[in-house]
Amino acid sequence: xxxxxxxxxxxxxxxxxxxxxxxxxxxxxxxxxxxxxxxxxxxxxxxxxxxxxxxxxxxxxxxxxxxxxxxxxxxxxxxxxxxxxxxxxxxxxxxxxxxxxxxxxxxxxxxxxxxxxxxxxxxxxxxxxxxxx
Amino acid sequence: xxxxxxxxxxxxxxxxxxxxxxxxxxxxxxxxxxxxxxxxxxxxxxxxxxxxxxxxxxxxxxxxxxxxxxxxxxxxxx
Amino acid sequence: xxxxxxxxxxxxxxxxxxxxxxxxxxxxxxxxxxxxxxxxxxxxxxxxxxxxxxxxxxxxxxxxxxxxxxxxxxxxxxxxxxxxxxxxxxxxxxxxxxxxxxxxxxxxxxxxxxxxxxxxxxxxxxxxxxxxxxxxxxxxxxxxxxxxxxxxxxxxxxxxxxxxxxxxxxxxxxxxxxxxxxxxxxxxxxxxxxxxxxxxxxxxxxxxxxxxxxxxxxxxxxxxxxxxxxxxxxxxxxxxxxxxxxxxxxxxxxxxxxxxxxxxxxxxxxxxxxxxxxxxxxxxxxxxxxxxxxxxxxxxxxxxxxxxxxxxxxxxxxxxxxxxxxxxxxxxxxxxxxxxxxxxxxxxxxxxxxxxxxxxxxxxxxxxxxxxxxxxxxxxxxxxxxxxxxxxxxxxxxxxxxxxxxxxxxxxxxxxxxxxxxxxxxxxxxxxxxxxxxxxxxxxxxxxxxxxxxxxxxxxxxxxxxxxxxxxxxxxxxxxxxxxxxxxxxxxxxxxxxxxxxxxxxxxxxxxxxxxxxxxxxxxxxxxxxxxxxxxxxxxxxxxxxxxxxxxxxxxxxxxxxxxxxxxxxxxxxxxxxxxxxxxxxxxxxxxxxxxxxxxxxxxxxxxxxxxxxxxxxxxxxxxxxxxxxxxxxxxxxxxxxxxxxxxxxxxxxxxxxxxxxxxxxxxxxxxxxxxxxxxxxxxxxxxxxxxxxxxxxxxxxxxxxxxxxxxxxxxxxxxxxxxxxxxxxxxxxxxxxxxxxxxxxxxxxxxxxx
Numbered sequence: 001x002x003x004x005x006x007x008x009x010x011x012x013x014x015x016x017x018x019x020x021x022x023x024x025x026x027x028x029x030x031x032x033x034x035x036x037x038x039x040x041x042x043x044x045x046x047x048x049x050x051x052x053x054x055x056x057x058x059x060x061x062x063x064x065x066x067x068x069x070x071x072x073x074x075x076x077x078x079x080x081x082x083x084x085x086x087x088x089x090x091x092x093x094x095x096x097x098x099x100x101x102x103x104x105x106x107x108x109x110x111x112x113x114x115x116x117x118x119x120x121x122x123x124x125x126x127x128x129x130x131x132x133x
Numbered sequence: 134x135x136x137x138x139x140x141x142x143x144x145x146x147x148x149x150x151x152x153x154x155x156x157x158x159x160x161x162x163x164x165x166x167x168x169x170x171x172x173x174x175x176x177x178x179x180x181x182x183x184x185x186x187x188x189x190x191x192x193x194x195x196x197x198x199x200x201x202x203x204x205x206x207x208x209x210x211x
Numbered sequence: 212x213x214x215x216x217x218x219x220x221x222x223x224x225x226x227x228x229x230x231x232x233x234x235x236x237x238x239x240x241x242x243x244x245x246x247x248x249x250x251x252x253x254x255x256x257x258x259x260x261x262x263x264x265x266x267x268x269x270x271x272x273x274x275x276x277x278x279x280x281x282x283x284x285x286x287x288x289x290x291x292x293x294x295x296x297x298x299x300x301x302x303x304x305x306x307x308x309x310x311x312x313x314x315x316x317x318x319x320x321x322x323x324x325x326x327x328x329x330x331x332x333x334x335x336x337x338x339x340x341x342x343x344x345x346x347x348x349x350x351x352x353x354x355x356x357x358x359x360x361x362x363x364x365x366x367x368x369x370x371x372x373x374x375x376x377x378x379x380x381x382x383x384x385x386x387x388x389x390x391x392x393x394x395x396x397x398x399x400x401x402x403x404x405x406x407x408x409x410x411x412x413x414x415x416x417x418x419x420x421x422x423x424x425x426x427x428x429x430x431x432x433x434x435x436x437x438x439x440x441x442x443x444x445x446x447x448x449x450x451x452x453x454x455x456x457x458x459x460x461x462x463x464x465x466x467x468x469x470x471x472x473x474x475x476x477x478x479x480x481x482x483x484x485x486x487x488x489x490x491x492x493x494x495x496x497x498x499x500x501x502x503x504x505x506x507x508x509x510x511x512x513x514x515x516x517x518x519x520x521x522x523x524x525x526x527x528x529x530x531x532x533x534x535x536x537x538x539x540x541x542x543x544x545x546x547x548x549x550x551x552x553x554x555x556x557x558x559x560x561x562x563x564x565x566x567x568x569x570x571x572x573x574x575x576x577x578x579x580x581x582x583x584x585x586x587x588x589x590x591x592x593x594x595x596x597x598x599x600x601x602x603x604x605x606x607x608x609x610x611x612x613x614x615x616x617x618x619x620x621x622x623x624x625x626x627x628x629x630x631x632x633x634x635x636x637x638x639x640x641x642x643x644x645x646x647x648x649x650x651x652x653x654x655x656x657x658x659x660x661x662x663x664x665x666x667x668x669x670x671x672x673x674x675x676x677x678x679x680x681x682x683x684x685x686x687x688x689x690x691x692x693x694x695x696x697x698x699x700x701x702x703x704x705x706x707x708x709x710x711x712x713x714x715x716x717x718x719x720x721x722x723x724x725x726x727x728x729x730x731x732x733x734x735x736x737x738x739x740x741x742x743x744x745x746x747x748x749x750x751x752x753x754x755x756x757x758x759x760x761x762x763x764x765x766x767x768x769x770x771x772x773x774x775x776x777x778x779x780x781x782x783x784x785x786x787x788x789x790x791x792x793x794x795x796x797x798x799x800x801x802x803x804x805x806x807x808x809x810x811x812x813x814x815x816x817x818x819x820x821x822x823x824x825x826x827x828x829x830x831x832x833x834x835x836x837x838x839x840x841x842x843x844x845x846x847x848x849x850x851x852x853x854x855x856x857x858x859x860x861x862x863x864x865x866x867x868x869x870x871x872x873x874x875x876x877x878x879x880x881x882x883x884x885x886x887x888x889x890x891x892x893x894x895x896x897x898x899x900x901x902x903x904x905x906x907x908x909x910x911x912x913x914x915x916x917x918x919x920x921x922x923x924x925x926x927x928x929x930x931x932x933x934x935x936x937x938x939x940x941x942x943x944x945x946x947x948x949x950x951x952x953x954x955x956x957x958x959x960x961x962x963x964x965x966x
Contacts, residue, residue, distance in 0.1 A: 138229035164230055
């Protein structure tokens with residue numbers, strides 16, 4: 001298991017927007033993307049619209065295990081968040097999220113150390129995508 | 134000169150072994166540990182960037198090291 | 212001097228902070244203990260969705276569920292799939308059923324619990340008195356809690372005295388049960404998820420594991436990452452996301468995988484990859500229903516199944532079949548097979564299951580870590596509640612059969628009911644049950660926690676049966692309307708998941724307690740309470756005297772004792788304090804059983820047994836290799852209906868999507884069923900992605916939008932099962948496996964037209 005809380009000194013600290021996890025509500029009737037019509041997943045268009053994002057996602061653990069865009073980014077429209085708050089990670093990474101409460105990690109979020117989309121564990125920083133896992 | 138206190142997380146049971154290696158490197162002063170998977174250490178570097186590189190290299194090169202958590206960073210005025 | 216002091220000061224501070232940090236970080240785990248900070252509580256539970264049974268904690272703040280997080284100490288190692296992560300939203304859906312409804316003048320109107328229950332009891336009493344007990348029926352679910360299903364089973368079989376007790380696992384797992392029972396004499400897998408960590412080759416057949424069982428898939432991925440020579444064989448007509456990790460994907464014409472499996476056995480035999488010693492000691496051979504064949508007979512039977520023959524029947528290549536067999540059979544490599552609806556939802560479903568078991572048996576690749584046939588389950592409590600609990604029309608609890616005089620007598624004694632109370636004739640299996648509703652033989656049907664108005668095959672026919680004036684249909688459901696509750700005469704608001712407590716049993720014989728985290732929404736009640744109320748109103752209150760589900764569990768423990776399921780040691784307390792326990796677990800403190808039939812692990816195998824394995828399920832203590840020929844599906848394409856039609860799942864949704872469509876993120880993704888077509892077929896038909904296409908079978912017709920997909924197989928159109936507005940089951944066939952009575956959702960013939 002390499003998905004350990006390997007949080008290093010590297011990276012830039014950026015605070016994410018406030019989380020929405022726990023806000024409850026009903027199914028969205030019509031997403032803000034006018035062309036999105038409840039039919040396909042985000043990558044159907046974003047493979048062309050943001051190819052690097054999709055490529056990195058596919059190369060990482062999330063892509064391999066079908067943890068899709070909305071798990072981190074929320075739904076479309078008002079529910080969309082650009083930089084996922086840590087609360088959105090606790091479903092699978094509760095210990096790691098809890099470690100953010102440590103004074104040593106003040107001001108950091110998951111992406112301070114784990115590159116977004118690829119989300120490689122630390123030890124792979126600089127070692128290229130999908131390395132020795 | 135930057136001085137930092139760090140907790141180094143290692144694979145279970147590997148903390149003493151990692152401590153030995155770090156001590157031998159001369160750059161790190163190991164201050165304590167839990168005897169299992171965590172070490173407390175003080176490390177210094179010319180700049181913050183160098184400190185970050187050190188952490189990065191340590192993570193990449195020592196498979197027993199799982200994480201480097203800064204607990205304190207201070208800058209010497211000189 | 213100043214500098215030195217300053218540096219000393221810095222170093223001392225740094226050292227102190229680092230040493231203090233030593234104590235800080237280990238606290239992370241403790242901070243996640245059941246009670247958190249700031250009035251948050253974390254309640255141990257299990258995911259509501261598939262049969263993987265992932266452990267999780269439900270976060271409650273101000274009386275509301277605000278989050279879930281995976282249970283690191285459970286088999287899922289803290290991970291949840293994207294559906295599981297979004298679970299909190301289902302509790303607060305706008306279509307939660309919050310009060311009882313009754314139909315008046317053709318319309319469902321709000322009513323009180325007392326009026327609703329009085330009406331249900333009166334109509335059931337009237338029917339039983341006028342037309343006999345078999346004029347009423349219960350149709351339950353692999354999603355009900357074990358205690359709930361148990362109450363219904365006992366009330367109907369021992370109280371009302373009808374064996375018309377069925378559940379949706381008939382649509383889901385019945386063929387897997389048939390496979391295990393015919394091959395090993397006992398239901399349920401002998402292996403467990405941990406086998407994944409030891410396997411060198413995976414045979415995934417009839418399973419889109421990546422989407423239908425994502426956390427199982429993730430464990431396979433991890434195994435493949437950890438050991439570079441691990442190989443994955445995927446046998447599936449479609450190229451699905453599961454094929455992303457495949458080293459070999461065999462696509463074939465639907466319904467012909469029996470030929471492939473027999474040809475794999477042929478290759479194993481021909482290339483000397485069978486284990487003659489294991490065969491001589493542990494196996495018997497059979498054909499039809501009789502165990503009357505020999506190893507020589509089996510070899511003669513296989514002679515005909517050359518890879519070339521299989522390739523020509525199934526439209527794959529002989530090389531693919533040979534490679535699959537060689538990888539599976541390679542000596543010293545552990546082989547794990549996993550399958551689900553692709554094999555089960557077939558008119559030859561039991562046979563297909565037998566043929567997978569055959570591969571493990573003739574190679575001896577069974578009962579050591581990583582060597583196991585392992586059926587994946589669709590629902591979170593199909594195994595624990597319905598299969599093990601015996602809540603099907605031919606079963607009694609824990610491996611007992613309705614048709615067995617001794618088993619009935621034993622259950623009558625355990626239940627404290629007079630001799631002869633239990634009827635000797637099995638009740639009607641699901642499709643027959645709904646046909647009896649159609650014919651009027653069944654007048655009253657109680658449906659709990661499932662959505663047959665969308666999920667039955669050839670659904671239009673059975674919707675009419677539920678809708679007609681003389682059918683009295685009660686639906687206990689957490690959501691309203693559903694495609695079933697809209698047809699009901701009475702809709703009862705049921706508590707959902709975190710709102711009640713009880714036990715779930717997942718695919719690997721793991722039983723887990725779901726603890727109540729919040730009160731039920733609105734006027735909803737747990738099905739357990741509703742059934743106890745109904746029993747009292749029908750004059751059978753003494754059969755269900757329970758105050759809490761824990762009382763029912765205590766009674767259940769007395770029923771499993773001495774059976775192959777024996778989990779007497781799983782007290783409520785041990786379930787509460789553990790992260791799931793695997794049966795057999797015959798006494799408190801027993802660690803549970805990872806590998807069944809295996810000496811040293813399974814407490815039912817004597818410690819001094821001379822062999823490593825003992826197939827104690829059958830009287831001769833041997834597992835049966837069955838001679839099962841390739842047979843086509845019930846309906847194959849012809850000139851009029853030239854395409855295969857097949858159905859399945861997408862990762863974002865679950866079953867009839869009553870829950871997942873209530874999650875914002877999921878509602879916006881893949882909710883609409885589309886007709887997935889191979890580019891060549893799409894071109895031939897002049898269809899592009901998004902273009903409407905009418906799919907018609909002999910049973911019904913439905914328009915979908917086209918989705919052109921490279922992963923589709925030519926001549927095969929796939930539609931997912933989740934869409935309530937475009938129901939694939941208008942088209943599917945209601946032919947069933949003669950043994951398991953499971954319908955053939957996976958294969959029928961259709962024509963396609965531009966719409």
